[in-house]
Amino acid sequence: MVIRNCWHNRPIFSVLINILQKQDYTNHFTALVFLIELLRCPQVAAIVDDAAARILGNWFKCEDPATVKLLLQVVEIFAKHGNMARQLSLLQPYVLSCCYSLDSQLVLETLQALRCLVEHLTWQHSSSFLTQLTFTLMPFFEEDSEILRLTAFEIYGILLDKIKRNVLVFPLRHQVLNLLVVLVLHLVDMNVSVAQVCRPTLCHTATILGWSKLKTIFAEKDVWTILRALLEQESSKAPWFLKQSMMLFKSPQAAIRQAAVWFAGQIIQTLPEEDTSDIEAAYSALWEMQEDPDPSISCLATQTFYILEAREKMVAQASTSCLCGRSSRKRHF
Template sequence: MAIEDPASWLTDVPEIVRCIYRHVEYINTASARRSLDSLILCLANQRPREVASTLLQMWPSSDSAALAMWETMFSQKQTMENVLRETLGVLQEQKLRGLPGFIPEDNCIPHLALLAHPDVGEDDLEALRHLQRLLKHPNRVTYSVVLSALLPASETPVTARKLPVLLPGIIQGLHVARADTKMKALLLIGNVMDHVKRKQASSIALQVAGDILPLFNDECSQLQELSICLYNKVMQAVLWYHKRQLKKVVQRGLLPLFFHLSDQTQSVAKASLEALVTAADFLKQGKLKHLAQTEQTWKIAEYLLVQDKGKVEKYLQQSLPYLQHTQVALREAAVRFIGLAAQHCKDQSEMKIHEICSILRPLQNDEEESVVSLATQTIFILTRPREQLTSSWCRRALCCCLS
């Protein structure tokens, strides 16, 4: 009723805001929470100044209830812009009237309001310092609120160029955030790289490259695609004198990118292919680049295993998590790769082959018949008596049954 007739119902805004504040953390059912969020957005759209003023007056430093209300208001760009504009107005009014506590020490909202409006003068430097401190050890909600406000601001070159100082905290927060918040962080980092000078973009690339890799295997396909695309941008942004520092990270990314060539989400597979071409170019591996450009998937696997025998054991270890992947295609790819890698191990002892087969045996109970078949055939080939097989025969057999 309040949403349908706000003029009649939403009269005492401060009292309504305080009531929501007292109860927001106790409303957990999805339908009730959607209704409450709609009410908060309605209030923010109808009376943004009163909502902002009330929350600023009563918000302690780390209050999750108030943070949840700000986060809801920030879920819609236009609402967020209006609320932050009114927040800034309230703060400037307090300052003119000489009221104490112009910007509360641990309250990120006033600092976000300052940054969201680049015409405020030198105050944004103080805002950056406070946000930098808050981002060193942020809780999830604070991190999400900050990113919700900064992401639209980062699309403006003037604001984006101020944000590199905040990136260490934003990158650190990637390890604890929800998938949707991680996506905001990656988009923000990409925006900043687009708007700063090439030398600074190269430095940012070094900061973020290693933290992007784990996101390739996130459950959210949108986050996977976004992380791979940013990784591609990172490799292209690095200047020649930084390339040596990034080389090991790029090498670590080769196998995950190879596996995601088989990803069932076509946009992820496409992004992986493009990033693999860039990685091959970065590492000056012309043959790998050609194999990627011509999409010769299993020749890529052979190339990786032959190119550096010393990395075969690392590749084996790196491939193990893909045996448990939710996608059938990636489990199949992992079985295929491990079967081929077994033939390139320096250690060809019976014990080593037994160890590799023991890794594959649980896949013989997989719910997908194709995975069971691949695992069974691979184990059969690998456990053939050594004297009956030549290495080349075994590889041909593996390539035949696993292709």
Template sequence: MANTDITATQSMANTKDSAPSMDFFGERVVSHPNEVPDFVRNMHQRLVSNASPNDRMLMDIVRLAEAHPADVAVTLLRRAPSCDRAARIMWRTIASSEMALEKVLPTLLCVLEDWPLHRVSASDGDKTKVFALAATVVVWEILCLPWCPAPFMEYSPRLLVALLFQVFVSTLDMPEEVNTFWKGYQEQLSLPISINRFAVQTVRALFRHLRCLDLLVAVERKCGWDTLLCAATHHYAMGLLAREMHRTSNPLCSCIAEIRHVLMPLCSHVALHLLQLLSTQEPRWDLPALAFLVEVLECHDMKEWSDSALEIISRRLQSKSKEKRRLALRGLVVLSKDPSLAEGIRSLTQSLMGLLQDADGEVVALILSVFLNELEDRATLISSPTALQLAEVLRQLFDYDNSHVPLLSIRLFRAVMELVMDKGKKPLKKHVSQSLLPLFFHYHDQNWHVAEASRETLLCAAKFLKRRRLKQLVKKEKLWKFAECLLAEDRSRAAEHLRQALPYLQSPQEPLREAAVRFIGIAGRYLRKQQEETWLIYKALQDLSDDISPTISSLALQTLQLLRAAQRAPYSSGFRRCKTTSKRVGGRGSPKAALWGSLWKSMNN
């Protein structure tokens, strides 16, 4: 920017709040609106011819822009899309008047938003298309002024959305005519940057204009501006930008109060523009828009628009794009905390149930979080069909390889037991009964949160099934007595319990493998006469004899030897005698009692 370009408009900048009316000089600039385009072109030509702009000429530009903003803006963009020296003088003169700029900005934004070419007819019938990028150039030139045009504050949310959209779309779609235009502008100002970098540069200039320096530094530190430039990562940068805008607008942030005052409405107003885009815009930008929206849903100003947000987000649940589904679910996690949206969230139950089959652990965890939020602190009872569907799916998720998923699924399983309608309790008992052993194993989980949730849910399950003995043993944390009691009370299901326990021998967690070995050792006593199950036990323990953990391999071999020895000895003594005999293995008592006693001692140790 040459100083000579600014000098011509500085006098106007000093009096920008008192721009003259159309008849300030007692005459009109044009006699008819269709004369406006010719007047603008002639004025531009005079300035191109090195005519020095006098005060009268500058006043005419302002008065004309105030009276015919659309015609002035479109004609000037057509006449000088690269914003040459003459055009810069005219645009800066318009910017010197708040009223003129306020009237011209909506037209500039309409052009900027319509990539790559804006179709509009001037009052003289000219229908030549206007480059959207030409409007970006004008915005950049105005943002470089030494003063700050106030209308940019009012239009900053819409302007920011339009610029961010242009960053994205210019990365994907570059028509030849736009490329040619840009090369001319580059040569004119010696700009060695691409179109999308120029758009990012304009975004940063807007934030500087808004005095959001802390935001600029934070995004730069996290490489957010560079991430915006790649179509594949653009939505990540949009999410980062939204988070930083939300963070720096937070009252707890160290930013000065004036900056927070700017960013708080900016966040919510940008989100509202994005809501409108997501309702009507073609889908090519909905991923970045969704990424921004999801990050600011918790803004207080967004509460009023929660219904619209829910409608838009719920439509993305069935998207073919995995990333859109993930973002939609993140949005649902936030919205599901709002009691006023409970009915809308509940209507999505079947869609969410279908998505639980997703192999992505993060997606599954998000769905479980939505369900938990929906049920938390509310008197919402679960219908019998829904409870049965959830119970069946949740039991399969207890053993998910992502520790967050088992934690959430176990907590949700407990909520289902507590909130199922009375008529749904009896059908649910089968699923609850089948959950006892998995919950018992996860009681040994290395993750303390999972172990504690398993203990609480196991207690709830015993209560639900009205099995007092099991409930008392859980309360007293007598786990192996719980296992023995479970097998003793469900002798007919010993083979089923065995098959439930076998997969835990392959658990990556040593405590779970150890618990499985000990449980299978106890179960072996009840399965002595069942050859198929006995063979399964022997094979599983034999395979575990070379476990990476010496403790597990030793325990597996010891258990296998005891079970084989006990199998060879006729079983006649009761198990209670075995417990007594275990205190004196090799002493008094029959050999078979001693063997079973050793096994019991091994299990309890």
């Protein structure tokens, strides 16, 4: 019927929508399967109005994963038609809510549907949704599941490719900066594919932030060199980088925790003494990292903690010496 573009496709679609309007309809699964096939026809998709989109959206509330997976197919079909931004805007909140499902397979299919959305949406018509998506993706970057983690990074990379420097305003700029250390540290991700996705995403981040010197470093250097260069060029953002690093102390991957501990130690040494709250929080977190199950990380945390303590004592002694010197000079005069 779809291939032949039968004239009665649209009337049948209207009948199916009327059927699905009844939430207690027992054969809704069959109706949805039939409806999905009809929606592949552009002439049928053209008659999907707000009312029809809302009826489909209501079915996302059902607790049947199989039904929700069919609805995710509907969303992908809408995106591929390319002219259904209005209908998609009504369904997007339901799709995002599926990211929090307890069904891991449904979450994966939701991310795959989101990737399709991001590939086909334009920034002009979907900037609000795409910005919201950057916040929704954040927890998935530390997922144990490699496929979920990889898919999340792929979506973020595709999304960033749609962003130009002139649209990078709050809160999007805030979130792009907030995910910077995450991207750098996942260059040592145990999944090589994740690391390969993070590299070009980092370079594009540098482009939209106007960091031309760092872009070359992001493209060619290792994690340690990148972190040093980042801290050197963007020293004003050191407290921000510290908070991001401390969040990654809880990463399930030892290599990422190790890099996070090392970077935190480097940052603390650059912070002025008046940033007491940031420093105290970091010291407390480092103290806890001495109990990390990975011996290399616990050892690094201990070494970092003692190095920082020794530095603090040296600064205190130097400060005392200066005060004594001033006092002696005053007495002499």
